Amino acid sequence: xxxxxxxxxxxxxxxxxxxxxxxxxxxxxxxxxxxxxxxxxxxxxxxxxxxxxxxxxxxxxxxxxxxxxxxxxxxxxxxxxxxxxxxxxxxxxxxxxxxxxxxxxxxxxxxxxxxxxxxxxxxxxxxxxxxxxxxxxxxxxxxxxxxxxxxxxxxxxxxxxxxxxxxxxxxxxxxxxxxxxxxxxxxxxxxxxxxxxxxxxxxxxxxxxxxxxxxxxxxxxxxxxxxxxxxxxxxxxxxxxxxxxxxxxxxxxxxxxxxxxxxxxxxxxxxxxxxxx
Amino acid sequence: xxxxxxxxxxxxxxxxxxxxxxxxxxxxxxxxxxxxxxxxxxxxxxxxxxxxxxxxxxxxxxxxxxxxxxxxxxxxxxxxxxxxxxxxxxxxxxxxxxxxxxxxxxxxxxxxxxxxxxxxxxxxxxxxxxxxxxxxxxxxxxxxxxxxxxxxxxxxxxxxxxxxxxxxxxxxxxxxxxxxxxxxxxxxxxxxxxxxxxxxxxxxxxxxxxxxxxxxxxxxxxxxxxxxxxxxxxxxxxxxxxxxxxxxxxxxxxxxxxxxxxxxxxxxxxxxxxxxxxxxxxxxxxxxxxxxxxxxxxxxxxxxxxxxxxxxxxxxxxxxxxxxxxxxxxxxxxxxx
Numbered sequence: 280x281x282x283x284x285x286x287x288x289x290x291x292x293x294x295x296x297x298x299x300x301x302x303x304x305x306x307x308x309x310x311x312x313x314x315x316x317x318x319x320x321x322x323x324x325x326x327x328x329x330x331x332x333x334x335x336x337x338x339x340x341x342x343x344x345x346x347x348x349x350x351x352x353x354x355x356x357x358x359x360x361x362x363x364x365x366x367x368x369x370x371x372x373x374x375x376x377x378x379x380x381x382x383x384x385x386x387x388x389x390x391x392x393x394x395x396x397x398x399x400x401x402x403x404x405x406x407x408x409x410x411x412x413x414x415x416x417x418x419x420x421x422x423x424x425x426x427x428x429x430x431x432x433x434x435x436x437x438x439x440x441x442x443x444x445x446x447x448x449x450x451x452x453x454x455x456x457x458x459x460x461x462x463x464x465x466x467x468x469x470x471x472x473x474x475x476x477x478x479x480x481x482x483x484x485x486x487x488x489x490x491x492x493x494x495x496x497x498x499x500x501x502x503x504x505x506x507x508x509x510x511x512x513x514x515x516x517x518x519x520x521x522x523x524x525x526x527x528x529x530x531x532x533x534x535x536x537x538x539x540x541x542x543x544x545x546x547x548x549x550x551x552x553x554x555x556x
Numbered sequence: 557x558x559x560x561x562x563x564x565x566x567x568x569x570x571x572x573x574x575x576x577x578x579x580x581x582x583x584x585x586x587x588x589x590x591x592x593x594x595x596x597x598x599x600x601x602x603x604x605x606x607x608x609x610x611x612x613x614x615x616x617x618x619x620x621x622x623x624x625x626x627x628x629x630x631x632x633x634x635x636x637x638x639x640x641x642x643x644x645x646x647x648x649x650x651x652x653x654x655x656x657x658x659x660x661x662x663x664x665x666x667x668x669x670x671x672x673x674x675x676x677x678x679x680x681x682x683x684x685x686x687x688x689x690x691x692x693x694x695x696x697x698x699x700x701x702x703x704x705x706x707x708x709x710x711x712x713x714x715x716x717x718x719x720x721x722x723x724x725x726x727x728x729x730x731x732x733x734x735x736x737x738x739x740x741x742x743x744x745x746x747x748x749x750x751x752x753x754x755x756x757x758x759x760x761x762x763x764x765x766x767x768x769x770x771x772x773x774x775x776x777x778x779x780x781x782x783x784x785x786x787x788x789x790x791x792x793x794x795x796x797x798x799x800x801x802x803x804x805x806x807x808x809x810x811x812x813x814x815x816x817x818x819x820x821x822x823x824x825x826x827x828x829x830x831x832x833x834x835x836x837x838x839x840x841x842x843x844x845x846x847x848x849x850x851x852x853x854x855x856x857x858x859x860x861x862x863x864x865x866x867x868x869x870x871x872x873x874x875x876x877x878x879x880x881x882x883x884x885x886x887x888x889x890x891x892x893x
Contacts, residue, residue, distance in 0.1 A: 341638070345636070387664075388665060389665065389666065395636070396636065396665070397660070397661075397664055399660075400656060400660050403629055403656075403657060403660060403661055405629075406625065406626045406628075406630050406632070406657070406661070407629050407630070407632050407633040407636065407661055408633060409626070409629070409630050409633060410630035410631060410632055410633015410634040410635070410636065410641075411633040411634075411636055411637050412633075413618065413630065413634060413637075414633060414634045414636070414637020414638065414639050417594060417615075417616065417634075417637070417639060418637060418638065418639070420637075424633075436625075437625040437626060437657075440620070440623035440625060440626035441629065441630075443623075444620050444623070444626055444630065448618070
């Protein structure tokens with residue numbers, strides 16, 4: 280079932296505004312993991328503005344859905360989403376990376392309101408997600424746990440320890456999403472350390488794999504609604520994405536894994552986002 | 557008196573059990589009182605004795621297979637969900653294989669995960685160096701938010717396990733294989749995390765020790781009293797962090813001779829922690845650290861290794877005698893050197 284046209288437009292509009300904010304954060308912070316923040320923006324948008332059952336006025340609400348950004352370096356994409364969702368004023372993003380700021384290159388859940396897990400060291404998020412999903416079952420709570428991983432991070436063995444255990448424990452309340460942008464710091468994932476056949480690996484580890492275009496809101500909606508209704512098995516959404524999505528000169532360009540931007544570059548990036556949108 | 561309220565086993569029974577078994581039985585009892593307690597292990601349920609909890613509460617127990625990193629990450633997630641996870645594996649795997657998960661997932665987020673690590677020190681001597689752990693104090697005490705405890709025997713293990721439930725942050729409790737006889741004759745003594753226990757008073761020298769060294773130090777102190785007429789104080793410093801500074805400074809003032817003993821490398825452990833307190837106090841005293849002298853232990857059964865490395869009563873007696881002949885600068889004047 281496709282999204283209503285109006286809702287799709289709403290999500291597209293939010294994602295576009297958030298991409299513009301990522302460029303601002305790149306400037307305010309002095310440098311950010313911009314490529315991987317832009318690639319996950321459509322995923323974050325549909326999660327935070329449609330799927331996650333959360334209450335920004337009550338960030339520690341016990342029954343809220345949990346979200347773990349396992350690829351913590353994409354905080355420059357994630358933290359603006361929390362601001363836009365109403366956890367804290369968007370104006371505070373100007374402090375990003377500055378002395379005493381709650382916002383850094385990697386998110387700290389004890390400092391960032393609405394953030395459910397500190398992350399930054401890759402390969403840690405899914406285990407915590409397994410713990411949260413097991414905890415929900417133990418406490419007979421209805422919440423879902425969503426863990427967003429990078430594809431490069433799946434080189435870490437701990438991801439597969441967690442994957443194995445999620446299936447063994449039958450965690451149908453756990454949704455893994457992999458941002459499959461095919462680039463890591465040193466180049467293409469398939470050149471640095473081959474991940475393919477990637478979907479087969481997740482299937483072999485016992486997950487129900489849904490492979491989609493991670494920028495297509497209809498596809499994201501279909502996959503997430505299926506994941507929300509899963510029974511007996513965890514769901515892995517393999518979201519094919521474009522690193523730097525929305526900024527033409529950043530797309531698929533590993534140079535923009537981490538970058539800083541002067542005012543001219545930021546203006547050029549924003550113009551590209553507005554043109555594409 | 558029951559070691560754990562609600563159980564029917566007492567200190568006398570405790571003397572027949574390993575520290576691990578006492579841990580497992582204590583946790584099984586605590587599970588009845590607090591339904592937030594859950595257990596997790598990485599294929600070492602029997603070995604760490606958390607199996608006692610697993611049998612009592614099969615629905616509150618998780619075995620992740622041989623995957624310690626995953627175990628610690630899951631424990632962090634369980635704590636985030638509002639539970640109090642007890643995670644058990646061997647000390648070497650808890651502090652190193654899963655070291656970053658302990659630091660980043662558990663301690664950095666300040667989550668109430670209780671890590672009960674067994675086979676610490678050289679207690680599993682015959683297993684070889686892969687299974688020794690003489691670095692965990694150094695690693696764990698360098699991690700902010702972490703409480704580090706090394707109980708002296710089974711009864712104290714039970715007290716520490718009971719006390720750690722209410723600590724709002726992470727706790728690391730390290731025990732050995734735990735076959736040694738108890739050093740506490742009864743469980744009728746107050747135990748508080750961060751408060752050392754003076755097992756025996758003395759005026760000539762203070763032994764500050766933890767774990768298996770406490771009983772050996774007590775035996776050494778008796779021998780030294782009988783044969784040398786020495787009055788040796790023995791302090792059971794069961795909490796390595798936060799350290800009981802007051803007890804250390806009182807010992808410096810009262811006895812001016814301090815010997816630390818630990819089943820750990822002398823780098824980074826109890827001895828260094830005590831040394832820092834003394835150095836920062838500006839007071840002079842004779843001070844020696846006794847333990848593994850920056851070496852991987854040789855192979856052998858634990859008792860043979862304790863003897864070889866001088867961690868038994870005889871070794872401690874020799875160490876104390878050597879220290880009695882040492883002089884320290886009694887005044888503050890260094891110009892007359």
